[in-house]
Amino acid sequence: MLEVIVLTLVILLLIGALPAWPRGRWWSYFPGGGLKWLTMMMLLLLLVGRV
Template sequence: MLGTILLVLLILMLIGAVPAWPYSRNWGYAPGGFVVVLLIVLVLALSTGHI
């Protein structure tokens, strides 16, 4: 159950990190980088059985 919720939140964060609006185009790779770090932490937690 918790894994499904985390997966949905991760997908929403990936969609939100896409610089699709004019004011967010100059943000660079920062939002996507944070999402990738969270994805790595989530995969490690799932693989070790913490979640």
Template sequence: MLGTILLIVLILLLIGAFPAWPHSRSWGYAPSGTVGIVVIVVLILVVMGQI
């Protein structure tokens, strides 16, 4: 249950960090890339049963 909630929150962060809005265009892909890596790690841990 906790893993599912954590995964949903991280996916929302990934969508929010995507550089598509005018205030975040100068950030590049660093925020979404970092959150994307965290989402992948959490997804792997959920699949392996660690979370």
């Protein structure tokens, strides 16, 4: 159950990091890169069984 909640939260964060207007493109890799890193770490922890 916790895995589903965490996965849903990460997916919502990834969708929220997408630029919705041209000004968001000036952010460079910060929001998307950070969320991708977080997603990869969470998936790794889920696969290892730590979460």
